[in-house]
Amino acid sequence: MLLQISEPNSTDIAPRERKLGLGIDLGTTNSLVATKSEQGADVIADASGARLVPSVVNFNGGVTVGAAALELAVSDVRNTVLSAKRFMGRSRDDLSEAQLLGLAASDALAFDTGDGPKTPVEVSSEILRALAARARDSLEEQEEGVVITVPAYFDDRQRQATRQAAELAGLNVLRLLNEPTAAAVAYGLDETIAESSVVAVYDLGGGTFDISILRMERGLLRVLATGGDSALGGDDFDEVIVSWMVDQWGLVDLTRDQQRRLTVMARAIKERLSESSEVSIKASGEFSHFEDLPVTRETFASLSEGLIHRTMRACDQALDDAGVTEVAHVVLVGGSTRMPVVRDAVAKYFGREPLCSINPDEVVALGAALQADILVGNGDGDEALLLDVIPLSLGLETYGGLIEKIIPRNSVLPLAKAQEFTTAKDGQTGLVVHVLQGERERVEDCRSLARFELNGIPPMVAGAARILVTFKVDADGLLEVSAREEITGTEAALVVKPSFGLSDDEVAAMLRASQTNAAEDMQARQLREAKVEAESLLHGLAGALDADGDLLSDEERADLEKEAGALVTALQSDNTDTIRSVTDQLGQASLTFAERRMDRSIKSALSGVAVSELEAED
Numbered sequence: 321m322l323l324q325i326s327e328p329n330s331t332d333i334a335p336r337e338r339k340l341g342l343g344i345d346l347g348t349t350n351s352l353v354a355t356k357s358e359q360g361a362d363v364i365a366d367a368s369g370a371r372l373v374p375s376v377v378n379f380n381g382g383v384t385v386g387a388a389a390l391e392l393a394v395s396d397v398r399n400t401v402l403s404a405k406r407f408m409g410r411s412r413d414d415l416s417e418a419q420l421l422g423l424a425a426s427d428a429l430a431f432d433t434g435d436g437p438k439t440p441v442e443v444s445s446e447i448l449r450a451l452a453a454r455a456r457d458s459l460e461e462q463e464e465g466v467v468i469t470v471p472a473y474f475d476d477r478q479r480q481a482t483r484q485a486a487e488l489a490g491l492n493v494l495r496l497l498n499e500p501t502a503a504a505v506a507y508g509l510d511e512t513i514a515e516s517s518v519v520a521v522y523d524l525g526g527g528t529f530d531i532s533i534l535r536m537e538r539g540l541l542r543v544l545a546t547g548g549d550s551a552l553g554g555d556d557f558d559e560v561i562v563s564w565m566v567d568q569w570g571l572v573d574l575t576r577d578q579q580r581r582l583t584v585m586a587r588a589i590k591e592r593l594s595e596s597s598e599v600s601i602k603a604s605g606e607f608s609h610f611e612d613l614p615v616t617r618e619t620f621a622s623l624s625e626g627l628i629h630r631t632m633r634a635c636d637q638a639l640d641d642a643g644v645t646e647v648a649h650v651v652l653v654g655g656s657t658r659m660p661v662v663r664d665a666v667a668k669y670f671g672r673e674p675l676c677s678i679n680p681d682e683v684v685a686l687g688a689a690l691q692a693d694i695l696v697g698n699g700d701g702d703e704a705l706l707l708d709v710i711p712l713s714l715g716l717e718t719y720g721g722l723i724e725k726i727i728p729r730n731s732v733l734p735l736a737k738a739q740e741f742t743t744a745k746d747g748q749t750g751l752v753v754h755v756l757q758g759e760r761e762r763v764e765d766c767r768s769l770a771r772f773e774l775n776g777i778p779p780m781v782a783g784a785a786r787i788l789v790t791f792k793v794d795a796d797g798l799l800e801v802s803a804r805e806e807i808t809g810t811e812a813a814l815v816v817k818p819s820f821g822l823s824d825d826e827v828a829a830m831l832r833a834s835q836t837n838a839a840e841d842m843q844a845r846q847l848r849e850a851k852v853e854a855e856s857l858l859h860g861l862a863g864a865l866d867a868d869g870d871l872l873s874d875e876e877r878a879d880l881e882k883e884a885g886a887l888v889t890a891l892q893s894d895n896t897d898t899i900r901s902v903t904d905q906l907g908q909a910s911l912t913f914a915e916r917r918m919d920r921s922i923k924s925a926l927s928g929v930a931v932s933e934l935e936a937e938d
């Protein structure tokens with residue numbers, strides 16, 4: 321028998337005053353900041369109504385960020401940094417020759433600017449600072465914290481660099497959120513889809529393509545696989561149109577300027593084709609002696625077939641890596657998914673219409689804003705999705721050297737769970753709370769996190785004390801365990817950081833060990849439980865015979881003692897089935913005795929005689 325009595329589920333989120341949480345999409349080309357209000361999530365625009373902030377920073381005796389910095393990118397190339405995100409958390413060894421150009425010749429990776437070397441973290445921190453300032457100016461309120469999105473494939477160093485950038489900007493990072501997950505959240509998939517449904521997030525931006533496969537598991541969207549092509553995006557679609565124009569007009573030996581002008585025209589044509597099924601390329605300016613070129617969607621579709629095919633091959637790979645063949649939802653992200661050719665191809669490939677009602681440039685920031693809103697505490701507590709999970713189960717040592725899991729692995733943070741325990745021995749006044757982490761059944765196979773004592777429990781018979789043990793894990797993974805004896809209100813508590821010092825590899829190793837040993841563990845647990853139950857029956861019977869032995873005839877008593885002896889022998893056998901069956905036999909054999917004892921205690925209660933007096937009479 322376990323010591324568990326009940327498991328009240330409490331989620332510990334009290335109604336609070338509305339606080340400001342910001343969602344930030346820190347992009348390679350553009351960044352956005354969004355927040356959730358009573359009207360829903362929305363991107364915060366600047367005074368002129370611009371919603372995107374170009375991820376560009378100019379350092380030249382002062383810091384300029386965004387659209388103004390983008391203008392300086394032409395006149396002051398040397399001091400203007402673009403695409404800093406590509407360098408986050410990277411060292412010189414990770415970069416290509418081309419990427420190293422323009423970097424300061426120091427050991428640390430930094431951009432050479434008029435204000436000295438600037439690291440990617442510093443550059444990103446300026447962008448984050450500008451985004452937060454925009455929100456504060458617009459909403460006239462200080463934010464409580466921010467959720468920043470990062471690509472799902474970002475490794476620990478890249479994530480760490482992103483956090484540092486935010487800290488440098490003085491922001492309180494509630495969480496880093498994977499971009500595809502944020503997009504799925506914006507569509508409410510975290511709340512509406514069924515467990516184990518698979519979501520594909522197809523993200524085609526200006527210069528990159530990312531495909532992510534997520535699965536809903538225990539209220540959490542988990543990234544199963546990511547893939548893509550870091551050199552495939554909207555720009556390539558512009559290029560195929562340029563090549564086609566060059567062909568149609570028979571152009572040769574283009575200057576760089578001409579090339580650029582054609583690219584600008586091609587991009588405009590491409591974007592207009594998202595609205596109309598046929599557009600005409602006006603031969604203007606230096607090209608005015610050529611014929612106008614009509615372009616239909618069909619023409620464009622055949623021109624871009626190869627590019628789209630490349631995205632689908634990446635999808636094949638990602639689905640394969642994820643080990644799934646079917647997806648329940650497809651979410652579109654990135655400006656290039658506005659192209660009908662892309663949408664059609666995606667629908668055909670996945671066999672379902674993709675979700676595209678939310679602006680694909682904003683969907684990630686909006687999802688981040690929804691998460692930020694919950695994390696600052698504006699939720700009503702019912703939200704399923706808070707994205708960090710407990711990597712390994714947390715629990716307590718119970719009688720018999722077993723672990724009782726209080727918070728199962730993959731539970732979503734923050735959360736609180738309470739469970740009631742009781743004392744195992746008569747007159748027990750203290751209790752050791754031993755906090756453990758792991759999936760195995762036996763204490764010695766789990767990781768010991770902490771141990772503390774709850775003393776001052778009033779002496780009572782075994783099983784009478786009520787001790788409520790509460791596990792509370794906050795959004796940062798900090799665990800607080802408290803134990804409270806309900807009758808006297810005696811309390812003890814302590815805080816531990818369960819994930820501290822455990823690398824992903826260690827977590828994986830512990831999980832593997834638990835899977836390999838699951839069957840063996842289960843047997844060990846069953847044996848211990850059977851033993852605990854047998855011992856408690858023997859212990860109870862001995863006490864009852866002492867107290868009420870007179871209710872039995874000599875023969876009856878001898879029979880019971882024989883059965884009890886058989887159980888003591890069975891206990892030596894270490895055979896779960898034998899122990900269980902002999903325990904059952906003894907339980908059956910002592911039923912009559914138990915009934916007589918019950919009768920006696922009822923009679924004594926009715927006659928108003930105190931138990932102590934009855935005992936004295938005996």
Ligand code: AMP
Binds near residue numbers: 524553587594
């Ligand atoms: P992003 O990096 O997500 O902002 O994506 C920018 C890319 O989306 C550029 O290549 C744009 O040309 C492309 N884009 C934006 N709007 C449209 C549109 N309406 N139709 C086709 N492509 C678009």
